[in-house]
Amino acid sequence: xxxxxxxxxxxxxxxxxxxxxxxxxxxxxxxxxxxxxxxxxxxxxxxxxxxxxxxxxxxxxxxxxxxxxxxxxxxxxxxxxxxxxxxxxxxxxxxxxxxxxxxxxxxxxxxxxxxxxxxxxxxxxxxxxxxxxxxxxxxxxxxxxxxxxxxxxxxxxxxxxxxxxxxxxxxxxxxxxxxxxxxxxxxxxxxxxxxxxxxxxxxxxxxxxxxxxxxxxxxxxxxxxxxxxxxxxxxxxxxxxxxxxxxxxxxxxxxxxxxxxxxxxxxxxxxxxxxxxxxxxxxxxxxxxxxxxxxxxxxxxxxxxxxxxxxxxxxxxxxxxxxxxxxx
Amino acid sequence: xxxxxxxxxxxxxxxxxxxxxxxxxxxxxxxxxxxxxxxxxxxxxxxxxxxxxxxxxxxxxxxxxxxxxxxxxxxxxxxxxxxxxxxxxxxxxxxxxxxxxxxxxxxxxxxxxxxxxxxxxxxxxxxxxxxxxxxxxxxxxxxxxxxxxxxxxxxxxxxxxxxxxxxxxxxxxxxxxxxxxxxxxxxxxxxxxxxxxxxxxxxxxxxxxxxxxxxxxxxxxxxxxxxxxxxxxxxxxxxxxxxxxxxxxxxxxxxxxxxxxxxxxxxxxxxxxxxxxxxxxxxxxxxxxxxxxxxxxxxxxxxxxxxxxxxxxxxxxxxxxxxxxxxxxxxxxxxxxxxxxxxxxxxxxxxxxxxxxxxxxxxxxxxxxxxxxxxxxxxxxxxxxxxxxxxxxxxxxxxxxxxxxxxxxxxxxxxxxxxxxxxxxxxxxxxxxxxxxxxxxxxxxxxxxxxxxxxxxxxxxxxxxxxxxxxxxxxxxxxxxxxxxxxxxxxxxxxxxxxxxxxx
Numbered sequence: 001x002x003x004x005x006x007x008x009x010x011x012x013x014x015x016x017x018x019x020x021x022x023x024x025x026x027x028x029x030x031x032x033x034x035x036x037x038x039x040x041x042x043x044x045x046x047x048x049x050x051x052x053x054x055x056x057x058x059x060x061x062x063x064x065x066x067x068x069x070x071x072x073x074x075x076x077x078x079x080x081x082x083x084x085x086x087x088x089x090x091x092x093x094x095x096x097x098x099x100x101x102x103x104x105x106x107x108x109x110x111x112x113x114x115x116x117x118x119x120x121x122x123x124x125x126x127x128x129x130x131x132x133x134x135x136x137x138x139x140x141x142x143x144x145x146x147x148x149x150x151x152x153x154x155x156x157x158x159x160x161x162x163x164x165x166x167x168x169x170x171x172x173x174x175x176x177x178x179x180x181x182x183x184x185x186x187x188x189x190x191x192x193x194x195x196x197x198x199x200x201x202x203x204x205x206x207x208x209x210x211x212x213x214x215x216x217x218x219x220x221x222x223x224x225x226x227x228x229x230x231x232x233x234x235x236x237x238x239x240x241x242x243x244x245x246x247x248x249x250x251x252x253x254x255x256x257x258x259x260x261x262x263x264x265x266x267x268x269x270x271x272x273x274x275x276x277x278x279x280x281x282x283x284x285x286x287x288x289x290x291x292x293x294x295x296x297x298x299x300x301x302x303x304x305x306x307x308x309x310x311x312x313x314x315x316x317x318x319x320x321x322x323x324x325x326x327x328x
Numbered sequence: 329x330x331x332x333x334x335x336x337x338x339x340x341x342x343x344x345x346x347x348x349x350x351x352x353x354x355x356x357x358x359x360x361x362x363x364x365x366x367x368x369x370x371x372x373x374x375x376x377x378x379x380x381x382x383x384x385x386x387x388x389x390x391x392x393x394x395x396x397x398x399x400x401x402x403x404x405x406x407x408x409x410x411x412x413x414x415x416x417x418x419x420x421x422x423x424x425x426x427x428x429x430x431x432x433x434x435x436x437x438x439x440x441x442x443x444x445x446x447x448x449x450x451x452x453x454x455x456x457x458x459x460x461x462x463x464x465x466x467x468x469x470x471x472x473x474x475x476x477x478x479x480x481x482x483x484x485x486x487x488x489x490x491x492x493x494x495x496x497x498x499x500x501x502x503x504x505x506x507x508x509x510x511x512x513x514x515x516x517x518x519x520x521x522x523x524x525x526x527x528x529x530x531x532x533x534x535x536x537x538x539x540x541x542x543x544x545x546x547x548x549x550x551x552x553x554x555x556x557x558x559x560x561x562x563x564x565x566x567x568x569x570x571x572x573x574x575x576x577x578x579x580x581x582x583x584x585x586x587x588x589x590x591x592x593x594x595x596x597x598x599x600x601x602x603x604x605x606x607x608x609x610x611x612x613x614x615x616x617x618x619x620x621x622x623x624x625x626x627x628x629x630x631x632x633x634x635x636x637x638x639x640x641x642x643x644x645x646x647x648x649x650x651x652x653x654x655x656x657x658x659x660x661x662x663x664x665x666x667x668x669x670x671x672x673x674x675x676x677x678x679x680x681x682x683x684x685x686x687x688x689x690x691x692x693x694x695x696x697x698x699x700x701x702x703x704x705x706x707x708x709x710x711x712x713x714x715x716x717x718x719x720x721x722x723x724x725x726x727x728x729x730x731x732x733x734x735x736x737x738x739x740x741x742x743x744x745x746x747x748x749x750x751x752x753x754x755x756x757x758x759x760x761x762x763x764x765x766x767x768x769x770x771x772x773x774x775x776x777x778x779x780x781x782x783x784x785x786x787x788x789x790x791x792x793x794x795x796x797x798x799x800x801x802x803x804x805x806x807x808x809x810x811x812x813x814x815x816x817x818x819x820x821x822x823x824x825x826x827x828x829x830x831x832x
Contacts, residue, residue, distance in 0.1 A: 006824075006829055008818050010830060018817065021818075124707055213825055213828055
């Protein structure tokens with residue numbers, strides 16, 4: 001059996017970022033409070049992204065008032081597939097993904113069927129603020145469904161894989177691919193059971209993978225070897241992530257990016273309090289990289305491309321991931 | 329960095345000032361740091377009886393000083409129907425004076441005092457040597473006997489103190505002819521001793537003491553003698569020669585003035601009854617210092633009803649600190665940040681086991697009802713409102729059933745914060761639907777655990793006593809909470825969460 005605990009001394013050696021340290025030293029210091037709504041509200045993020053020409057899934061319409069729900073079937077009539085989201089939802093809560101129709105019914109990504117009244121109830125829950133932080137009233141967003149890239153075929157179960165990149169002061173510092181599993185119910189949230197695959201910052205290939213905080217090698221549902229993963233067009237993805245800093249002005253953010261088969265990388269959402277599990281999937285702590293970026297002073301006026309090139313050089317993985325060789 | 333130092337200075341100053349004020353309050357008012365401390369209080373009642381002759385009456389009784397060796401006067405009162413009463417100070421002696429225009433027949437006047445045992449040693453030692461004179465009118469033979477006794481005592485002694493002791497020894501030896509002769513004219517040994525010491529040029533004065541013994545009635549004052557050693561006054565028991573104030577002796581009266589003066593009455597006498605009581609030291613401190621600055625700024629000045637509310641309010645910082653600790657240092661997940669504190673407050677009213685059982689029952693039944701509500705397709709606000717109504721019904725039902733079954737604890741259920749419970753049920757039910765029952769157990773269990781912990785700490789009588797009687801100690805808590813707010817180290821839970829790091 002593996003150890004049940006790790007000593008704080010080891011954690012410090014690995015440079016692991018703890019939650020208290022993240023909150024005090026990074027979120028509180030680099031994220032201005034007044035900028036939070038830009039990322040806490042997906043609608044605002046989306047509008048901002050459109051303003052800055054950052055690609056993002058197309059917005060179909062927004063439901064703001066309760067009375068709009070009564071005739072929602074008219075709005076939904078022309079839509080074969082869509083994603084329904086609360087604008088202020090967190091942790092993937094309240095997101096409804098409809099992949100197709102079956103007569104009057106809507107087919108969810110999990111295969112479950114939903115009727116129009118089900119959708120209405122879900123919408124009125126969203127408006128009443130059930131999924132928003134603090135229960136404040138909310139709006140529902142209906143947006144285009146991502147046609148996800150074939151390169152992930154066999155890697156994701158019932159859901160859209162997305163790429164989480166931590167961007168610190170405009171520099172991407174760590175990345176992982178999040179794959180939905182049967183256990184995570186199609187959601188890409190690690191604490192719900194999704195698989196996290198650490199990605200090398202220079203090439204976008206797999207470093208390590210973890211589920212429920214434990215290292216794994218194969219996708220639990222499809223059985224495919226996770227170490228074969230290699231994201232193509234990696235630099236463009238990093239560029240997209242780095243742009244989000246220029247867009248929001250937030251110093252420490254998590255960017256969630258999806259790869260669309262036709263439109264390429266799309267910004268799905270931003271997170272001003274990105275989780276810490278990304279460190280486990282990368283097998284390394286965030287702190288050394290964050291401190292390194294903090295120490296940069298002369299590069300402050302770097303453009304987006306320069307910043308991306310800098311981290312691809314600076315944080316390149318020297319040796320190939322030990323996973324395939326060392327384990328088993 | 330500089331900012332950090334300022335912050336730390338502020339923290340230290342907060343904590344220090346809290347402790348400092350508490351210590352000042354402790355020394356100024358005597359409020360004990362530990363609860364349950366009791367002090368013994370002597371309730372002494374002097375009863376003056378006399379036969380009034382029909383004319384104007386005035387009775388004057390000598391009273392003990394406010395500060396006495398070993399005792400402190402803490403309350404006094406007089407009860408005497410129809411009499412005017414005043415406490416006068418005359419030449420440093422306090423006297424109670426009862427007056428009445430006309431009185432006839434048997435009269436009883438009462439004076440009672442509550443005396444607290446104290447460590448103060450404010451004896452008369454620092455006073456001037458001014459003693460009293462005790463002229464003796466002795467016959468020739470007695471003079472001779474006195475001189476002989478004094479000579480023998482002087483031979484065996486070296487100081488005023490030992491002189492007095494030797495004299496008492498001689499007076500107590502029954503076989504001596506001299507002492508028999510001296511006693512013939514004088515039965516009061518204290519008086520005799522003072523007369524003898526006058527001859528030896530040792531200043532003396534008379535003292536009347538009262539031996540305090542629990543539940544005694546009809547006690548009288550015991551004559552004692554104080555002798556001046558050249559530096560200080562020492563109390564000497566003229567019967568035994570014992571030096572010093574015995575711990576149970578109350579010095580009621582000092583000096584040559586009479587203990588009791590009655591004009592307009594005859595057959596006057598005074599006797600004493602006493603009883604020992606124990607009262608909480610906290611209460612004593614409150615009464616004794618009702619005028620001090622600390623008491624004015626204390627919660628105890630408020631009406632009792634508000635006080636009990638403050639008692640709970642002042643406990644809240646403690647609960648809040650527990651929650652901060654559990655979340656920041658340990659890394660517990662709770663549903664709703666401070667919901668556990670409110671639950672813990674409710675536990676304080678219901679007692680732990682009853683509170684836990686009823687809380688779990690209410691939430692469980694609420695969850696079951698909520699699962700039906702989710703099918704009704706209600707708006708969130710009205711769903712929460714429905715839950716609130718249901719929770720209130722549940723709580724009322726519990727109270728009534730509990731009462732009918734004879735458990736009065738059922739009634740205290742009403743202390744649960746109902747709106748919070750309704751929200752808890754709603755959140756848990758959503759959590760159940762989205763993340764499954766295991767997450768509900770995890771967060772619900774975590775909340776309950778934190779609540780129980782907060783409860784255990786808040787009902788700890790020492791802490792309850794400290795927060796209520798020394799509200800300034802909350803500054804220390806505040807400093808602690810602020811310090812935890814700047815803690816950037818790992819949480820205990822992260823040592824487990826990141827355990828995989830050792831394997832890669």
